[in-house]
Amino acid sequence: MSQLKNVPAVDNGERQPESWARERPAIASYLFKGGAGLIAVVTVLFLVIPLAWLCLWPTADDLIVATLSPMLWDAMKISFITSTLSTFLVIGFGGVLAFMLARFQFRGKMIVDTLVDLPMVLPPMVTGLALLMLFGRNGPIGGWLSAHGLALPFTVAAVVLAQVFVSLPFFIRAARAGFESVDRRLETASLLLGASKARTFIQITVPLVWPTLLAGAILAWARCLGEFGATIVFAGNFQGVTQTMPLAIFEALQVNLNVAIALSIVLLLVSFCLVMLLKFVIGRAVVTHA
Amino acid sequence: MLKVSARKKLRDFSIDVDICIASHVAVMLGPSGHGKTMVLNMIAGITRPDDGKISVGNTLLFDSSKGINVGMEKRNIGFVFQDYALFPHFSVFENVAYGLKARGLPAAEIQLRVMRELERLAIANLQNEMPARLSAGQRQRVALARALVIDPCLLLMDEPLSALDMQLRSRVRSELKELLRQLEIPTIIVTHDVLDAIGLGGTVMVLEHGRIAQQGSYEDLLAAPASRFVAEFVESNAYTGNVKSIDEHGDAILTLENGLEISAILEESYSDTILIVIHPWDVTLQKTAEGAVRNMLKGKVLSISPLRDRVRVTVDSGIRITAEITRPSLEKLRLKEGDEVYAGFKTMSVRVFPLENRKLWRGT
Numbered sequence: 001m002s003q004l005k006n007v008p009a010v011d012n013g014e015r016q017p018e019s020w021a022r023e024r025p026a027i028a029s030y031l032f033k034g035g036a037g038l039i040a041v042v043t044v045l046f047l048v049i050p051l052a053w054l055c056l057w058p059t060a061d062d063l064i065v066a067t068l069s070p071m072l073w074d075a076m077k078i079s080f081i082t083s084t085l086s087t088f089l090v091i092g093f094g095g096v097l098a099f100m101l102a103r104f105q106f107r108g109k110m111i112v113d114t115l116v117d118l119p120m121v122l123p124p125m126v127t128g129l130a131l132l133m134l135f136g137r138n139g140p141i142g143g144w145l146s147a148h149g150l151a152l153p154f155t156v157a158a159v160v161l162a163q164v165f166v167s168l169p170f171f172i173r174a175a176r177a178g179f180e181s182v183d184r185r186l187e188t189a190s191l192l193l194g195a196s197k198a199r200t201f202i203q204i205t206v207p208l209v210w211p212t213l214l215a216g217a218i219l220a221w222a223r224c225l226g227e228f229g230a231t232i233v234f235a236g237n238f239q240g241v242t243q244t245m246p247l248a249i250f251e252a253l254q255v256n257l258n259v260a261i262a263l264s265i266v267l268l269l270v271s272f273c274l275v276m277l278l279k280f281v282i283g284r285a286v287v288t289h290a
Numbered sequence: 291m292l293k294v295s296a297r298k299k300l301r302d303f304s305i306d307v308d309i310c311i312a313s314h315v316a317v318m319l320g321p322s323g324h325g326k327t328m329v330l331n332m333i334a335g336i337t338r339p340d341d342g343k344i345s346v347g348n349t350l351l352f353d354s355s356k357g358i359n360v361g362m363e364k365r366n367i368g369f370v371f372q373d374y375a376l377f378p379h380f381s382v383f384e385n386v387a388y389g390l391k392a393r394g395l396p397a398a399e400i401q402l403r404v405m406r407e408l409e410r411l412a413i414a415n416l417q418n419e420m421p422a423r424l425s426a427g428q429r430q431r432v433a434l435a436r437a438l439v440i441d442p443c444l445l446l447m448d449e450p451l452s453a454l455d456m457q458l459r460s461r462v463r464s465e466l467k468e469l470l471r472q473l474e475i476p477t478i479i480v481t482h483d484v485l486d487a488i489g490l491g492g493t494v495m496v497l498e499h500g501r502i503a504q505q506g507s508y509e510d511l512l513a514a515p516a517s518r519f520v521a522e523f524v525e526s527n528a529y530t531g532n533v534k535s536i537d538e539h540g541d542a543i544l545t546l547e548n549g550l551e552i553s554a555i556l557e558e559s560y561s562d563t564i565l566i567v568i569h570p571w572d573v574t575l576q577k578t579a580e581g582a583v584r585n586m587l588k589g590k591v592l593s594i595s596p597l598r599d600r601v602r603v604t605v606d607s608g609i610r611i612t613a614e615i616t617r618p619s620l621e622k623l624r625l626k627e628g629d630e631v632y633a634g635f636k637t638m639s640v641r642v643f644p645l646e647n648r649k650l651w652r653g654t
Contacts, residue, residue, distance in 0.1 A: 188336055189375040191363040193389035193440060203388075207379045 051268060058261050066262025074240045075248035075263070082156060082244060083224035086163035087171075090220045093164075094171040095213070101172070102179035120169045127165055128233025135161070135234075158235035159242050163227045167220040174216025178209035211281055218278045222271060292444055292476040296332050296342035296352075305329060305339075305500035311476040315467075315492035318480045319523065325500040326480040327372075330446050333478070334369050335362035346443045346476070363392075368437030368475075370447040374429045376421040382408070382432050383417040389440040407439040411469075426453045427462055434466075438473070445470075445477040451486055463489040484525050485597070496520045514643070518565055525602070527568040527611050533560050544640070550608050553584040554640035565643040570602060570614035572639035575623060576632050583634040587611060591629045594620070605633045 058066070066072060100106075101113065119127060135142040135152040142152060152158050182205055190200040206213075228246040235242040237251060245267050252260035294309040305325045309316070320326050331337040333344055333351075341354035351360045377385050383404060390400045408414040411431040421429060430450060437445060450466070451459050467490050470477055479490060487494045488508050496503045496511065496519070504516040508524065515521035521528030529546045533556065536542040542556045544566060554566075579586055589607025596602075601620045604612045611633050625631060 183375070185371055185375040186377060188362070189369070189371060189377070190388070190392075191361075192334060192336075192365070192367060192369045193392055193436065194363050194366065195388070195392035196363060199392060204377060 054261060055265055055268070058258050058265075062258040063262050063265070066259045069259060071239055071243075071248055071252065071259070072263055072266070075243050075245045076266070078156065078159070078240070078242070079225055079244040082159045082163060083221055083227075086160050086167060086224045087217055087221040089160070089164050090168055090171045091213070091217055094168050094220075095175055098172045098175035099179050102176045116172050117169050119166050124162075124166055124227065124229025124231075125233055128162060128230035128235075131158070131161060131165065131230065131234040153234060154236040154238065154242060156235075156242060159231055159244060162230035162234045163224040166227055166230055167223040170223050171216040171220040174219060175209070175213055178212030178216070179205070181212070182208045214281050215278055218274055218281065222274045222278075225267070225270065225274070291347055292333070292478075293343070293345050294329075294333055296329070296339035296344060298328065298332065298337070298339045300325065300328065300500070303499045305332075307497075307500070307502055309478075309495065309502070311478065311493070313474045313476055315470050315477045315479065315490060316495055317487045317490055317492055318478055318495045318497055319484065319487045320482065320497035321523070322482055324497050326482075326497050327448055328500075329497070330369075330448055330478065330480055333444070334367050334446055335360060335365050349443070366440065366443050368440065368442030368445040370430075370433045370437050370445075370450050372449040373453050374433035376424075376429055376432055376436070378421055380421075381417065382413065382419050382421070382424070385421065385432055386435045386439050389436065393440070403439055404435075407435045411435050426455070427458050430454065430462060434469075443475065445473065445475055447477070447479045449481055450479060451481065451483070460485075460489065467491055484523060487524075488598070494524075496523055512569060515565070515567060521565065521567050525570070525612065527570065527573070529566045529609060530563050531566050532563060541637070544642070546609055548608055550587075552640060553637045554642060555637045556642055560642065560644055562644065567641045567643065568611065568635055568639055569641075570612045571600075573611060573613035573633050573635045575603060575605070575613050575615060575619075575625070576634065577623060579632050581634055584637050585635050585640070587633045589631065589633060591625055591627050591631055594625065594627060603631075605631055607633060 097116070101109065101116075132153055133139050135145070135158070137143065137146050137151070137153070145152060152161065186204055186208065187200050190204045191197070195203065225244075226246060227244070228250065231242065231244060232247055232250070237243050237247045239248070239251075243251070245263060249260050249263045249267070252263055291313070292309065292311045294307060296305065296307055298305045303325070305328055307329055309329075318326050318329065328337060332339045332342075335351065338359060339352065339354065342352065343350070343354070344352040349360075350356075350358055351365055352358060377388065380388065386404045386407060387400050390403060395403075405414060405417075408417055411434060413428060413431045413435065416424065416428060416432070421432065424432065430453070434450075451463055454462055463486060470490070470492075477492075479486065481487060492507075493505060494508050494511055495505045498517070498519050504511055504520045511520055511524045512526050515524065515526060515528065518528045518530060531544050531546040534543040534545045534551065536556055536559045540555045540557060542554050542559070544552050544554050544564075546552065546566065552566075574581075574583070579588070587605070587607035587609075589605040589611070592604040592606045592610065594601060594603050597614065600614050600616055602612050602614050603620070603625060604610055613633055623631070
């Protein structure tokens with residue numbers, strides 16, 4: 001057998017770089033790394049210092065007073081209920097659209113794609129105004145609804161509508177990327193093994209995109225929690241009805257700075273936990289797909 | 291009995307195949323981009339043919355004239371993908387059990403059949419492993435078990451050996467051959483590697499631009515290749531050329547495409563271009579030009595590659611000529627790539643076929 005293998009000649013002619021050539025890249029590399037490190041530190045500090053300062057500002061008494069205020073608890077309750085409900089609506093409606101965008105070619109797909117991303121760049125106030133004009137008493141849909149004794153604006157339903165509108169693109173983008181990344185041959189393999197299309201979707205497609213869907217849902221949920229502009233225009237700011245956390249902070253800011261700060265800290269903590277959860281979910285997704 | 295008659299227009303060429311396979315293995319051989327996988331996909335129902343008819347036994351799977359196109363989930367075909375397409379989120383057991391679960395079988399029967407299949411392929415010990423932790427050879431077995439456990443009426447394998455490294459390949463190939471011999475269902479194995487065609491046995495179909503250029507055993511194809519494409523693909527020495535002169539005894543001088551002249555004995559003369567085939571085992575190698583053979587080409591060794599118990603040595607002597615010699619004779623010659631060598635072959639070993647009318651020959 002040994003004659004069959006063509007043994008490549010060992011190359012001993014490895015050239016040693018000249019001394020100046022060896023050292024110069026090292027200096028440049030240190031400078032580069034040092035510069036990049038400095039910029040990184042400044043960026044992190046820029047993000048952290050304002051928030052840290054905010055957390056250090058109130059005294060313990062302020063925080064206790066704020067925590068006991070009914071305004072905080074009402075706002076937390078409404079924020080939690082509306083954002084969770086909105087997220088489920090986003091998953092249901094956005095999931096179908098994301099699947100279609102990922103899997104089907106149709107006329108005007110580019111336009112649909114752009115429209116879906118629009119709420120991300122639109123100022124939320126504009127969103128709120130648009131919703132108000134459509135669903136308001138004088139709007140085409142709002143007029144019809146009010147003729148049947150229903151009113152959307154300044155209700156908790158309006159809060160949900162506003163949140164769904166602004167958070168849809170976050171979920172659709174993630175879900176679409178997820179559906180696109182699924183190896184189609186796995187679905188074909190499932191069908192060839194005799195599984196129905198529905199079974200294939202539930203047993204193969206969804207488990208494979210699950211981490212991406214979850215990450216998208218968490219992003220959408222976080223966006224709902226922070227939603228302010230569209231809500232205040234379309235749903236108003238009524239404590240116990242439409243007043244979510246950001247709206248409560250806004251109101252508190254005009255009355256009592258300490259309560260506003262305490263509310264902000266709570267929102268900050270919730271957001272931090274959500275983002276951490278997101279990182280964890282994405283990290284697991286990367287591991288399972290590797 | 292699988293009967294396929296299918297046509298489909300592709301961007302660069304169109305597929306037009308007629309295949310008939312009883313309960314045995316057929317190897318579909320051809321270079322990539324000649325429609326092999328497409329033929330497999332049409333049989334499996336992944337791709338719809340433009341027109342044609344596909345049936346297995348008495349079951350009609352596709353008939354364009356009757357508007358019948360059975361969905362792939364109802365065809366009951368075992369399919370092994372090129373890189374196996376195992377479900378990454380299921381264990382080995384769950385992967386194999388998937389097809390049975392989809393059929394709604396009771397859990398006890400699923401357990402029994404899956405374990406029987408895993409044991410047949412000697413992977414029962416891997417039942418709880420996830421696919422990502424398996425070697426390529428183990429994955430191939432799991433894919434095979436998953437395809438066979440559903441008792442398919444037909445087994446289709448797309449390049450089942452291409453994901454394996456060379457050493458593993460020949461072992462898996464002979465194991466696969468033994469397994470397929472026991473199965474007794476029509477099987478099509480797609481490959482671009484002639485070694486697979488030789489090693490797996492059975493019928494070989496050479497696919498050229500979406501058409502079956504020739505069909506038969508590997509030996510048939512070597513003995514009488516229908517075209518230069520087939521001859522080269524089954525790794526025989528094939529050249530085009532002309533008859534330069536011929537005397538009354540049939541002693542002839544042939545001119546090859548590059549002007550090289552060789553001696554041959556012909557039964558008749560040909561006025562048109564001919565296909566000249568010299569089988570690798572008819573070519574001898576020696577270090578000097580001495581010897582009784584009339585044709586002696588001096589050249590340099592281009593490559594040396596093992597083939598079963600023998601060795602193939604390709605020599606560049608203006609034309610490329612491959613000799614198949616035994617390992618002892620290679621060791622005696624002490625050949626390595628780049629060495630000068632003489633390739634000799636007898637006039638009787640030069641086989642000549644008219645080129646143009648054979649090219650249209652199609653397998654039955």
